[in-house]
Amino acid sequence: MSEYRQALMPVPPWRRTDYCGALRAGDAGREVALWGWVATRRDHGSLIFIDLRDREGIVQLVFNPERDADAHAVAQAARAEFYLAVKGRVVRRSEGTVNAELPTGEIEIVVAVAEVLNPSQPPPFPLAGPDGAAEEVRLKYRYLDLRRAEMQRNLRRRHQALRGARAYLDANGFIEIETPILFRATPEGARDYLVPSRVNPGRFYALPQSPQLLKQILMVGGFDRYYQIARCFRDEDLRANRQPEFSQIDIEMTGPRPEDIHEMAEGMMASIYEYAAEIQIPRPFLKMPYEEAMERYGSDKPDLRFGLELKNLTDAFSGTQFKVFAETLARGDAIYGLALPGAYQLSRRELDELAEGLRTRQSLGLAWAKIGSDGWQGPVAKFIGADERVSAAAAAGLSEGDTLLMVAGPRGKVRPVIGDLRLQMAAKFALRDATALKFLWIVDFPLFEYSEEEKRLVSVNHPFTAPRPEDLALLDAEPLKARALAYDMVLNGQEMGGGSIRIHNAELQLRVFALLGIERAEAIAKFGFLLDALAFGAPPHGGIAFGVDRIAMMVCGTDSLRDVMAFPKTQKAVDTMSGAPSEIDPRQLRELSIRVAR
RNA sequence: GGGGUCGUAGUUCAGCCCGGUUAGAACGCCGGCCUGUCACGUCGGAAGUCGUGGGUUCAAAUCCCAUCGGCCCCGCCA
Numbered sequence: 227m228s229e230y231r232q233a234l235m236p237v238p239p240w241r242r243t244d245y246c247g248a249l250r251a252g253d254a255g256r257e258v259a260l261w262g263w264v265a266t267r268r269d270h271g272s273l274i275f276i277d278l279r280d281r282e283g284i285v286q287l288v289f290n291p292e293r294d295a296d297a298h299a300v301a302q303a304a305r306a307e308f309y310l311a312v313k314g315r316v317v318r319r320s321e322g323t324v325n326a327e328l329p330t331g332e333i334e335i336v337v338a339v340a341e342v343l344n345p346s347q348p349p350p351f352p353l354a355g356p357d358g359a360a361e362e363v364r365l366k367y368r369y370l371d372l373r374r375a376e377m378q379r380n381l382r383r384r385h386q387a388l389r390g391a392r393a394y395l396d397a398n399g400f401i402e403i404e405t406p407i408l409f410r411a412t413p414e415g416a417r418d419y420l421v422p423s424r425v426n427p428g429r430f431y432a433l434p435q436s437p438q439l440l441k442q443i444l445m446v447g448g449f450d451r452y453y454q455i456a457r458c459f460r461d462e463d464l465r466a467n468r469q470p471e472f473s474q475i476d477i478e479m480t481g482p483r484p485e486d487i488h489e490m491a492e493g494m495m496a497s498i499y500e501y502a503a504e505i506q507i508p509r510p511f512l513k514m515p516y517e518e519a520m521e522r523y524g525s526d527k528p529d530l531r532f533g534l535e536l537k538n539l540t541d542a543f544s545g546t547q548f549k550v551f552a553e554t555l556a557r558g559d560a561i562y563g564l565a566l567p568g569a570y571q572l573s574r575r576e577l578d579e580l581a582e583g584l585r586t587r588q589s590l591g592l593a594w595a596k597i598g599s600d601g602w603q604g605p606v607a608k609f610i611g612a613d614e615r616v617s618a619a620a621a622a623g624l625s626e627g628d629t630l631l632m633v634a635g636p637r638g639k640v641r642p643v644i645g646d647l648r649l650q651m652a653a654k655f656a657l658r659d660a661t662a663l664k665f666l667w668i669v670d671f672p673l674f675e676y677s678e679e680e681k682r683l684v685s686v687n688h689p690f691t692a693p694r695p696e697d698l699a700l701l702d703a704e705p706l707k708a709r710a711l712a713y714d715m716v717l718n719g720q721e722m723g724g725g726s727i728r729i730h731n732a733e734l735q736l737r738v739f740a741l742l743g744i745e746r747a748e749a750i751a752k753f754g755f756l757l758d759a760l761a762f763g764a765p766p767h768g769g770i771a772f773g774v775d776r777i778a779m780m781v782c783g784t785d786s787l788r789d790v791m792a793f794p795k796t797q798k799a800v801d802t803m804s805g806a807p808s809e810i811d812p813r814q815l816r817e818l819s820i821r822v823a824r
Numbered sequence: 825g826g827g828g829u830c831g832u833a834g835u836u837c838a839g840c841c842c843g844g845u846u847a848g849a850a851c852g853c854c855g856g857c858c859u860g861u862c863a864c865g866u867c868g869g870a871a872g873u874c875g876u877g878g879g880u881u882c883a884a885a886u887c888c889c890a891u892c893g894g895c896c897c898c899g900c901c902a
Contacts, residue, residue, distance in 0.1 A: 266862075266863075266864095268860095268861050268862065268863095268864050268865095269858085269861095269864090270858055270859055270860075270861065270864075270865090271857065271858040271859075272858080272859050273858095273859040273860065273861080274859095274861095275860080275861050275862065275864085277862070284862095286861085286862065288860085288861095290859080291859090292859090305853095306852085319860090320860080322860085323860055323861080323862090325861095325862060327862085328862080331862085348834070348852070348853060349834085349835095349852090350834055350835070351834080351835050351836090351852090352835070352836090352851075352852070354863080355863085358835070358836065358851090359835060359836075360830095360831095360835085360836085360894075360895090361894070361895070362831090362893080362894045362895085363834095363835075363894095365894090414902055415901085415902045416900085416901050416902075417900090417901085435901095435902085436902095438902095460901060461901095462900055462901040463825095463899085463900060463901075464901095465896085465897080465901085466895085466896070466897095468901070587898070684902070685902050686902075687902060688902045689902075690902095691902090786895095796893090796894070796895090797894075797895070797896090798893085798894090800893095802893095802894090
């Protein structure tokens with residue numbers, strides 16, 4: 227490597243006057259001082275061009291050996307990702323050398339002085355262009371990955387989204403309050419991340435899955451309106467849109483009706499989109515009861531960017547001779563269908579694969595029929611009589627050339643399965659309008675559902691959700707029919723946020739706990755602080771929480787959470803850059819009174 | 825816990841099915857030449873535990889088994 231002067235100075239030899247990527251034609255004639263990374267270097271033997279990059283973009287530097295030999299020597303020695311400080315004059319590029327692709331393409335910097343502030347090893351992967359390297363490598367060298375324009379853009383949009391949220395909440399009287407990260411483990415919900423207490427051997431803190439209880443207590447504490455950009459932790463398996471550690475915009479207010487929360491949340495979302503994407507989103511959002519969403523879309527977070535609604539064929543087949551369907555009806559179960567327009571053709575093999583998927587995953591059978599000019603075709607067509615064909619065709623709105631997919635079974639199982647088929651078909655036939663933003667609220671969730679695994683009622687939302695007042699009477703007799711004052715905000719088939727009006731009465735809270743199988747003594751042991759708080763004049767209150775990371779994914783147009791987090795973890799919850807989680811020194815464990823069993 | 829998929833120069837990938845020369849290409853890297861490039865050009869060069877371990881075979885990047893890791897999904901995630 228040839229010679230260069232490396233300034234081992236802890237601060238640059240001169241202050242920066244501008245960001246590289248911010249210079250424009252209007253700056254022509256100015257003397258500027260810049261710092262930045264070498265993005266690319268084009269060496270013509272004597273003339274050398276360097277594209278210098280900082281967070282705002284790149285600008286072209288020109289080094290002419292006849293003008294300044296020292297600066298030129300620096301350019302000769304410089305390599306990709308060297309951090310340089312330069313001084314020079316901004317000049318308009320001569321005609322024919324303008325680069326229309328670059329915002330800075332009308333000008334360049336004629337460099338008079340240059341210093342290498344820090345050389346760099348050759349980067350392990352190229353930093354220009356959209357993700358060239360495998361994520362494995364990008365995560366290990368995250369600091370290099372973060373220099374890429376895409377990551378710079380994503381994290382800044384995320385920042386703008388949060389600014390939008392804060393601006394709205396601040397303007398509407400919400401007070402930002404921090405809650406502890408070291409909290410207590412509570413039953414229900416996801417697995418907790420635990421932190422041992424050194425001064426209380428054998429005891430553990432839990433990292434909060436969300437600040438749920440604390441924000442309720444802040445309402446009891448009289449703050450009236452609270453918000454927080456809160457870190458949350460859940461020790462569950464990861465997905466493309468799930469990390470063990472994530473952020474939510476957590477909001478609680480005193481005395482709201484659900485509509486008040488909706489209006490506020492829509493205002494905040496509008497502010498987010500204005501700040502992050504300069505888009506005006508249409509308001510108010512559609513509201514859809516949970517039951518309707520399940521009936522029409524087979525999902526509590528329906529994607530409304532396309533139609534293809536489910537068809538309830540139960541009545542249409544009421545007189546069927548087809549054994550499978552007849553048995554279904556005899557059990558009181560349901561038959562649902564999905565009518566694929568003739569333009570969306572599936573091969574026999576694709577249909578078989580779909581059927582196989584349902585059998586293995588859901589142990590449900592898929593029946594299908596193609597509506598031809600000479601009647602129904604398909605393996606089950608011969609079992610389906612003329613009358614049923616007419617009624618089914620009417621119920622499903624079938625025309626010639628269409629394909630009807632049918633699934634029979636318990637309603638609670640069949641609807642989500644067909645809902646999933648609906649999404650698969652949307653992906654296969656590219657039915658989604660990529661530019662649409664389809665917001666809606668899902669309301670009137672059930673309060674409870676029955677858990678086969680635990681053989682008891684569990685909360686659909688969380689145990690602090692208030693029942694609808696008119697459904698209070700159902701609590702003891704038919705708790706599964708009781709609806710909750712709960713709501714989810716859904717955007718393009720993704721849950722953006724959810725919340726509820728909370729129970730603010732200790733007796734009602736104890737009743738709900740009891741229905742969940744949490745007896746009075748256990749409730750007092752584990753949630754005594756909440757029950758006590760409710761007993762001291764707790765005001766009615768309710769709120770909502772939004773997934774910051776999911777919002778960031780939407781405004782950035784990416785489908786991986788890792789693209790909108792600075793330091794995400796892999797699917798095994800590992801940080802490949804730092805090596806966390808790591809083994810711990812035995813001495814440290816001893817201090818914590820912990821012995822590793824493995 | 826389970827299913828799928830990928831793992832070969834620094835990077836992106838080909839080769840793997842059907843075992844058999846010295847494991848290739850592009851980008852990057854190193855060196856030479858080059859005064860208007862912007863993915864500069866051009867000439868030359870270096871660069872590989874084929875993820876790891878075991879097995880089958882005269883012979884394994886290639887076939888088999890196990891294992892580790894990345895990604896996607898199911899379960900799980902109020």
